[in-house]
Amino acid sequence: MKAAIFTKGQLVVTDAPKPVPKSEEALIRMTSAGVCHSDIHFIRGDWSTREYPMPIPMGHEGIGVVEDVGPGAESFIKVGDRVILGLGGTGGGYWCGACEYCLSGRPMLCPQAKGINGAYAEYISVWAKGLVKLPPEVPDSEVSLACGGLTAYGAVRKVFDFGVLPNKPIAVVGAAGGLGHYAVQIAKAFGYKVLGVDVGSDKVEFIKTVGADWAVDAGEAEGFALQKFGGVYASLIFSSRIAGFQLGMKLIRRGGLYICIGMPALSEGGISITPLELLIRSPLMMPSAVATVEDMRSVVALAVDGRIKTHVSRYLKLSEIHQTLEDLACGKISGRAVINDLSH
Ligand SMILES: [Zn+2]
Ligand SMILES: [Zn+2]
DSSP states (O other): OEEEEEETTEEEEEEOOOOOOOTTEEEEEEEEEEEOHHHHHHHHTTTOSSOOOSOEEOOOOEEEEEEEEOTTGGGTOOTTOEEEETTTTSSOSBOOSSSHHHHTTOGGGOTTOBOOOOOSBSEEEEEGGGEEEOOTTSOGGGGGGGTHHHHHHHHHHHHHHTTOOTTSEEEEETTTSTTHHHHHHHHHHHTOEEEEEESSHHHHHHHHHTTOSEEEEHHHHHHHHHHHHSSEEEEEEOOSSHHHHHHHHHHEEEEEEEEEOOOOOGGGOOOOOOHHHHHHHOOEEEEOOOOOHHHHHHHHHHHHTTSOOOOEEEEEEGGGHHHHHHHHHTTOOSSEEEEEESOO
């Protein structure tokens, strides 16, 4: 089968053996795979100074059909089921279900958690409990719900879980991006008023089309948020640049939520705030990464109801992955790019 594999510092599209499902695994014939911005950071080594053991199969957003099951997997999934890889890149490959993290709804922190890698391939074998069945109303073009949509959902859910009531204004920084455009739609579905922020007039126009109540350029966002609302109740920061994180802090009112989702390269440095500013602003700060398999079911339900829709700005074949990653890195792609042919 064809697969995109990261080896010796390069991403290569090559022939690889078709996997055989192990215990509790399902073999999936992939019909579509989403291109996630985190792949670029990973390939460039933006997030780590250490070497990963190579080779690494790439891709963690997928939709496909179960073709075979390993021993024990039949309790969770059947041959012929159409599925979405239910937990993106982090923790979807396995979690123990019995540790303090799993039992408190944070399986990603489970010491035994494994990610999903290898969706850029004709076949992938994955742990069946991480899969979510997909009804026919949700087409293959919605594949990026698997990581992008789920991660955006997890972040918006925190806004609600930490006490911000519907109808309050919140900001989505990086709102035109792959994750941000989902967050705007999900925040609207939760009933929030949404200020979408991004850089450049094209992106600001795009944010309006996904349902934001207000869309402004990053350069005007601080003045707008302070004048209009006295600061927003929460900033959700999806930016891949540290400047977006600095801006997000300035948008919130005192005691607001500061939720970090984007992961800029380590070379961008850290978030800077003085202890005095921290005291004055008193933000509640937290990271957010993916969510749970149950959240994935909620995301699928939102898609069935038409409350969330992926903006796909490019379809490609697997062999065209390099150019797409380059264009994504330069900010040339709004929304998501989707591989709809994994055999060429
Ligand atoms: Zn991802
Ligand atoms: Zn666990």
